[in-house]
Amino acid sequence: MDERFKPRVLLVDDEESILNSLRRLLRGQPYEVLLASTGAQALEIMGRQPVDLVMTDARMPNMDGATLLAHIHERHPDTVRILLTGYADLSIIIKAINEGQVHRYISKPWSDEEMLLTLRQSLAHQHSDRERLRLVQLVWDQNEQLKQLNASLEKHVAARTAELQQTADMLDLAYEELKHSYVTGTEVFSLLANLRLPAAKQTNRQIIDLVRIYSQTHGLDEASSRDLTMAAALYNIGKLSWTDSMMTAPSDLLHHTERELYRGYPKQSESLLMTLEPMKDAARLILHHQERWDGSGFPDHLKGEAIPLGARLLKLAVDFVxxxxxxxxxxxxxxxxxxxxxxxxxxxxxxxxxxxxxxxVCATYLRDITLGDPTVKVLTTRDLVAGMVLARNLNADNGMLLLNAGKVLNGPLVEKLIAFEAMEGAKYSVFVHVPEEPEAAVVFSW
Known part of the structure; x- marks a missing residue:
């Protein structure tokens, strides 16, 4: 972005305290900041002068944020539009996306660092798009010149053709940067969406890393890798309208009504993203990532290779995390x-x-996995042998730690494990290092 150009940012909120907080946050940033307390006032300001970015609260009297963004999309389509809300109101989000073509969605309370990052990336995206349009116009102008000079200036045409090729290369580069900015944007949005979840329940970052590693090690083409990464970032966006308790509950324990809502989240996620052209292929992967190989999944009961490859990969990563x-x-x-x-x-x-x-892939690139070690075996308690060493901690089904990794097993300890397992009605999978000389070990049978 040209450092001499100072983007003009308009902040709209009916609460003066919010406007003051945002103004303080942007103080010292390279923006010209304008303030409006109503949608009508915001439109009046934009009628007098160009505005690069508008960030508006969702809930305002007379004209809500989604309606304001729809007017701005109609009158000033080049302006970046961001929705700021403290409500998990899915209808407002959908309206803002469908009618206002909102670029980003930020929840209250916001993180200052993430807010600044969102504004910076949104304006960089806008600048990239403007540059692309400028280059398109440049190509068209040069094409017209070539038509006029073609009859008598063959050498000049050759020179212009070389310039045209260079311009086309610049266009390709600008477009690639634009596509990359979408990937970055989805990852930023996934981090914002994760703020609704406690840290122990957040999944998107780990799933993004997993699909990236798989894509790199298995030679997926750039487009497929990009779509898979965006799908991993936003696969659960359809859950944002759920209650906090449902978002953190195991899906296996949901009651009938909640289960129906759960089965609808892939379709809800896809619906939110289909209006964004660069997200259409990623949205299709999200739609089908809960399909099952045997056809018992949802929403469409696809079976086998009828399920898109990226959706099959995404399900592996999602379920693993x-x-x-x-x-x-x-x-x-x-x-x-x-x-x-x-x-x-x-x-x-x-x-x-x-x-x-x-x-x-998991065994090679994730540190806490022992399955890739050929000396590690997974046994039942009745297959344990004295002298074996635990390869990782053994926990009861209720999460209680029974034995630490590195513990050397003996006969009485094995007997206690079997008795405790029977008392719990559980069946443990025990990860052990097999002794180098198993023939010297003592085997206990009961």
Missing amino acids: ELQRGLILERHMNSDEALLFIRKYSGRLYDPELVEDFVQ
Whole structure:
């Protein structure tokens, strides 16, 4: 962005305290800041002078934020439009996206650092788009000159053609930067959406990292990788209208009404994103990421390879992370247990051709996974042998720590584990290092 150009930012809110807080936050930033307390006042200001970015509160008397953004979209389509709200009001969000073509959505209370990042990226995106249009016009103008000079100035045409190629390369670069800015924007938005969840329940960052690693190691093309990353960032945007308790509850324990709402979140997420042209392919992956390989998933009961490849990959990453966060089953699994669960349901929930590749990616790139170690075995308590060493902590189903990693097993300890397992009515998966000389070990049988 040209440092000599100072973007003009208009802040709209009917609460003076909010406007004052935003004005203090933007003090010292390279923006010209304008303030309005009503939608009508904001439109009057924009009628007198150009405005680069408008950030408006959603709930205001007479004219709400979504209606204001719809007017601005109609009269000043080049202006960046951001919705600021303290309400999880899905109807206002949908109206702002569909009618106001809102670029971003920020929740109250906001993080100052994320607010500044959002404004900076939004204006950079606008600047990139303006530059692209300028270059398109430049190409058109040069084309007209080439037509006029074609008859008598062959050498000049050759020179202009070279310039045109250079301009086309610049256009390609600008467009690539624009697409990259969408990926960045979705990741920023996912971080904002995660603010509704406690840290222990947040998933998007880990899922984004997983699909990126998979894409890099398996040679996915740039477009597929970009779509998969954006889908990972926003796969759960349709949950924003849920209650806090439902957002943190295991899906396996939801009652009938909540379960129906849960099964609708992929479609809700897709609907919110389909109006954004660069998001259409990512939205399709989000729509189908809860389909199952055997056809028992939702929303469309797709089966096998009828499920888009990216959606199959996204389901693996989502379930792997959500199993560890307690968002699928009541018990929080560790990473190895989550991978065992995925292996168990290969061919039913997951594409069997992708499961082992996914397990190997996790074992190679995530530090807390032991399945990639050939000396580590997963055994039941009755298969344990004295002398074996725990490869990772053993927890009861209620989360209580039973034994630490590194513990050397002996006969009495194994007997106690079997007795405790029977008392709980559980079935433990025990990760152990197999002794180098198992023939010298003592085997206990009951």
